[in-house]
Amino acid sequence: xxxxxxxxxxxSGDDTRSSNVExxxxxxxxxxxVVVTEVTDANAxxxxxxxxxxxxxxxxxxxxxxxxxxYGATSAWxxxxxxxxxxxxxxxxxxxxxxxxxTLMGAVTGYLLHKxxxxxxxx
Numbered sequence: 871x872x873x874x875x876x877x878x879x880x881x882s883g884d885d886t887r888s889s890n891v892e893x894x895x896x897x898x899x900x901x902x903x904v905v906v907t908e909v910t911d912a913n914a915x916x917x918x919x920x921x922x923x924x925x926x927x928x929x930x931x932x933x934x935x936x937x938x939x940x941y942g943a944t945s946a947w948x949x950x951x952x953x954x955x956x957x958x959x960x961x962x963x964x965x966x967x968x969x970x971x972x973t974l975m976g977a978v979t980g981y982l983l984h985k986x987x988x989x990x991x992x993x
Contacts, residue, residue, distance in 0.1 A: 922984035923977050930976015934969035941965055 942965040949955035 922980040926976040926980020927973055931969065931973040934972025937972065938965040938968040941968070
């Protein structure tokens with residue numbers, strides 16, 4: 871077999887597409903620096919899974935910060951009108967903890983939605 875061959879489309883000959891493919895000979899000194907590894911689903915990084923998790927974290931963080939910033943602002947507004955209001959630390963801790971919880975829930979939701987998409991994908 872020659873290092874360069876022409877690959878045609880269908881066997882019937884009605885496909886006019888063709889491309890040149892150069893086969894790499896592992897013993898050829900020109901390719902001694904090339905390391906060929908087989909990439910399978912088991913050892914390939916799943917960028918789509920990471921993208922789903924990061925997107926879920928971003929959306930969860932956005933909703934968490936908006937919701938708990940509103941909670942903190944409302945609590946501070948109500949507390950500022952009262953004379954016997956407590957300390958601001960519990961309000962801050964609940965706001966920060968809630969925003970972090972929403973961020974983690976967003977990541978888990980993104981991961982689960984990605985898994986469900988792969989499970990129920992029909993195409």
